[in-house]
Amino acid sequence: MVKPIAIMKYLVNMFSTPDGGTVYDPFMGSGTTGIACKILDRDFIGSEIDKDYFEIDKARIAYDWEAWEFNKNNKEEYVRTVEHDFFDFGEE
Ligand SMILES: C[S@@+](CC[C@H](N)C(=O)[O-])C[C@H]1O[C@@H](n2cnc3c(N)ncnc32)[C@H](O)[C@@H]1O
Numbered sequence: 001m002v003k004p005i006a007i008m009k010y011l012v013n014m015f016s017t018p019d020g021g022t023v024y025d026p027f028m029g030s031g032t033t034g035i036a037c038k039i040l041d042r043d044f045i046g047s048e049i050d051k052d053y054f055e056i057d058k059a060r061i062a063y064d065w066e067a068w069e070f071n072k073n074n075k076e077e078y079v080r081t082v083e084h085d086f087f088d089f090g091e092e
Contacts, residue, residue: 003029008036016042031057035064 012033016023021042025033028046030053037044038061048054 003032005032005035005039008032009040012036012040012042016040028057029053031060034061038064 012023016037023033023037023042023044025044025046028034028048031046031048034044034046034057044061046057048057
């Protein structure tokens, strides 16, 4: 299951260091934690043992970084756009 970005943003804000900090997710799965970190200005390090999931992680996080660059003056618009696009990915 792909977790909603809003939930991971909430958890990153609650449990991680302030802007500029680093978050480590040792079990990336589909990479939602990494995307939340991009939005919230945390550096992100992730591990994923499954090669297929790792390919998904790279595609999702890179895709969102480009979207974030494009919409960097409007974070909320970015989040809505990305979440919509994510559900169109057709993942579980
Ligand atoms: C439930 S998912 C993680 C979800 C993710 N943290 C998120 O926020 O969406 C668990 C993932 O951990 C990966 N995994 C299991 N054992 C691992 C290991 N030893 N090293 C790295 N990844 C591992 C699995 O392949 C699976 O994709």
